[in-house]
Amino acid sequence: MNAAQHDPDYNFGYLDEQTKRMIRRALLKAVAIPGYQVPFGSREMPLARGWGTGGIQITAALIGPEDRLKVIDQGADDTTNAVSIRRFFARVSGVATTEETSEASIIQTRHRIPEKPLDAGQILVYQVPQPEPLRRLEPSEVETRKMHAWAEYGAMHVRLYEDIARFGHVATTYSYPVMVNDRYVMSPTPIPKFDNPKMDDMPALQLFGAGREKRIYAIPPYTKVKSLDFEDHPFTIQSWTEPCALCAATDSYLDEVITDDRGGRMFVCSDSSYCEDRRAKGHVGKELATAEALAYVDSVEGASHDA
Amino acid sequence: MRDPLTPTIADPDPILTAQNVTKHYGERIGCENVSFSLWPGEVLGIVGESGSGKSTLLRCLAGIDRPTGGEILFRHEEEMISLFNIPEPTRRKLMRTEWGIVHQNPRDGLRMDVSAGGNVGERLMDRGDRHYGKIRSSALDWLTRVEISEDRIDDRPRQFSGGMQQRLQIARVLVPEPRLVFMDEPTGGLDVSVQARLLDLLRVLVRDLGIAAVIVTHDLAVARLLTDRLMVMKGGYVVEEGLTDQVLDDPHHAYTQLLTSAVLAA
Numbered sequence A: 001m002n003a004a005q006h007d008p009d010y011n012f013g014y015l016d017e018q019t020k021r022m023i024r025r026a027l028l029k030a031v032a033i034p035g036y037q038v039p040f041g042s043r044e045m046p047l048a049r050g051w052g053t054g055g056i057q058i059t060a061a062l063i064g065p066e067d068r069l070k071v072i073d074q075g076a077d078d079t080t081n082a083v084s085i086r087r088f089f090a091r092v093s094g095v096a097t098t099e100e101t102s103e104a105s106i107i108q109t110r111h112r113i114p115e116k117p118l119d120a121g122q123i124l125v126y127q128v129p130q131p132e133p134l135r136r137l138e139p140s141e142v143e144t145r146k147m148h149a150w151a152e153y154g155a156m157h158v159r160l161y162e163d164i165a166r167f168g169h170v171a172t173t174y175s176y177p178v179m180v181n182d183r184y185v186m187s188p189t190p191i192p193k194f195d196n197p198k199m200d201d202m203p204a205l206q207l208f209g210a211g212r213e214k215r216i217y218a219i220p221p222y223t224k225v226k227s228l229d230f231e232d233h234p235f236t237i238q239s240w241t242e243p244c245a246l247c248a249a250t251d252s253y254l255d256e257v258i259t260d261d262r263g264g265r266m267f268v269c270s271d272s273s274y275c276e277d278r279r280a281k282g283h284v285g286k287e288l289a290t291a292e293a294l295a296y297v298d299s300v301e302g303a304s305h306d307a
Numbered sequence B: 001m002r003d004p005l006t007p008t009i010a011d012p013d014p015i016l017t018a019q020n021v022t023k024h025y026g027e028r029i030g031c032e033n034v035s036f037s038l039w040p041g042e043v044l045g046i047v048g049e050s051g052s053g054k055s056t057l058l059r060c061l062a063g064i065d066r067p068t069g070g071e072i073l074f075r076h077e078e079e080m081i082s083l084f085n086i087p088e089p090t091r092r093k094l095m096r097t098e099w100g101i102v103h104q105n106p107r108d109g110l111r112m113d114v115s116a117g118g119n120v121g122e123r124l125m126d127r128g129d130r131h132y133g134k135i136r137s138s139a140l141d142w143l144t145r146v147e148i149s150e151d152r153i154d155d156r157p158r159q160f161s162g163g164m165q166q167r168l169q170i171a172r173v174l175v176p177e178p179r180l181v182f183m184d185e186p187t188g189g190l191d192v193s194v195q196a197r198l199l200d201l202l203r204v205l206v207r208d209l210g211i212a213a214v215i216v217t218h219d220l221a222v223a224r225l226l227t228d229r230l231m232v233m234k235g236g237y238v239v240e241e242g243l244t245d246q247v248l249d250d251p252h253h254a255y256t257q258l259l260t261s262a263v264l265a266a
Helices: A017-032 A052-060 A079-094 A141-149 A154-167 A193-198 A272-280 A288-293 B054-060 B087-097 B116-127 B132-145 B162-174 B194-207 B220-226 B243-249 B252-261
Strands: A070-075 A104-111 A123-127 A179-182 A185-187 A205-210 A213-219 A224-228 A254-258 A264-267 B014-025 B026-038 B043-047 B069-076 B078-084 B097-102 B179-183 B213-214 B229-234 B237-243
Touching: A017 A052, A017 A205, A017 A213, A052 A079, A052 A104, A052 A123, A052 A205, A070 A272, A070 B243, A079 A104, A079 A123, A141 B087, A154 B043, A154 B116, A154 B132, A185 B229, A193 A224, A264 A272, A272 B087, B014 B054, B026 B054, B026 B069, B026 B229, B026 B237, B043 B054, B043 B220, B054 B213, B087 B097, B087 B116, B116 B132, B116 B162, B132 B162, B162 B194, B194 B220, B213 B220, B220 B243, B229 B243, B229 B252, B237 B243, B237 B252
Parallel strands: A070 A104, A104 A123, A123 A205, B043 B213, B043 B229, B097 B179, B179 B213
Antiparallel strands: A179 A185, A179 A224, A205 A213, A254 A264, B014 B026, B014 B069, B069 B078, B229 B237
16 A cells, blocks of 8 residues: 655655654653653644644654554544545655554554554554643642652542542543553543553553643553552443444444434444454454445445545 | 640640741741740641731641741651651652641632542542542541531532531541641631531541641631630731630730730620
8 A cells, every 4th residue: 555655845754853853862761761741842743733743743753664654543544534644644754554453563543552462563653632641630730740750649549539429430431541660640542441451561662642732651562551440449441232233343442333314323343454354354243234335334345445 | 635724745745846937028028937836636826917927827837838947847757857858749748648738718628620529538549548438438427527418428519608618628638637737717708607616616626636736817716716825926926925815815915915805795
């Protein structure tokens, strides 16, 4: 899927070399102190802050001609944000892109971790809207930095307490706070808590960039990541009563898809690459035919039009 | 329970000692050369008109503001430590565990968008408690002790009346069982009947738990009811000091005489 040639009007990877060095220095510091938020001089990018500029800047600072880039948004390779960012990098760096998780050397993501386990040597880059897990409890940046510096994390559990008091269980389903390396409480970005256990002891390097908030943080490979919980209310992940309607997977994160205006719906894998992979291997969900009829997925007979 | 008139000194070492505490705001004097000691179980009142430096002194004593001069010693694990010579994280830890501050305005001491139970439980979670059931039952216990009914545990302070907010704040301060409590006008802004009940409650709690307390007030009735000893401040200086009843019944300094004679006969 090598889409485009490097547009010579742009420096390789869009950012100038000095900016890349600045970001790499911040990245090195972030890797050295797992979970610690490193400030960096976030640049203007050709899209609005809050649309993934933090992740794009990290990818731009890391990417080399030999890399193979995968971009996902909510798990899917074919959503607007993912397509735009992939096309952007194809143009400004000319590197190869892929939708296959295991082929990618850099995976930039918004809101998901791929279902297929990542390997050592791969890099997962997250786009972060709000890097500060304590922000909703403490508006002052001066104060939150002190709380991180001295590991004063009692207030973090107040959020979980409130959930249990109100709903009987921890109702936080995304951006679920984690403790990294037994030291820093970190916001894992708006990934569903379903993905939290995947961060623990992951062989791949995880980098987090918040463009608007100007922060970078990281989890080095094989680092302990623990989701916060109470002794009598242990951490649990979401579960579904039915398998994926397209590929019959029972171990993946499912999105609800509305199929008509009469209440019809189905649950499908949010990781589109994982789902396709399973269908190619012959797994058939019970509503695959309906989805093909709606052109929600390409039919197996080999129609090649874009969805 | 002991007789407040005779200071029984079971514990010979003071829990808090102020030595020549001075706080200047630029050219202006906040408080000047204040020295005193406070023993465990004792309640000290600071009275004076507004602007006399009461709250300034309290903020220094509680470790919120660094005094310009002088020293504040706090007894921690049988050792007198100087409050502003220890690292900030240690001081913040002491502030959360060893002493508590009851603010005049409950909004300053509570999280207004967190339920009553969460507000009381936060101090326990700070301490490292990670068992929801236990946190909730001690929150319930404390709400009962400050006379807030159990079915209000999941309501937010916003939905409480002013008097209830103040009682909730007191529960939040007392739940980690501090040894020392600072109160800045704890009854300010409450009507007389609510004040009376709150004072009753405070008196019972302080006596029962044997907590040492420093209470700042401009209300001499509050001082007479709650405190063992009294310090009268004016213009940043302490002008008179002694046992509460002595100071109020036989004031020596002209300003104290003025202050006591200004009390309306009820």
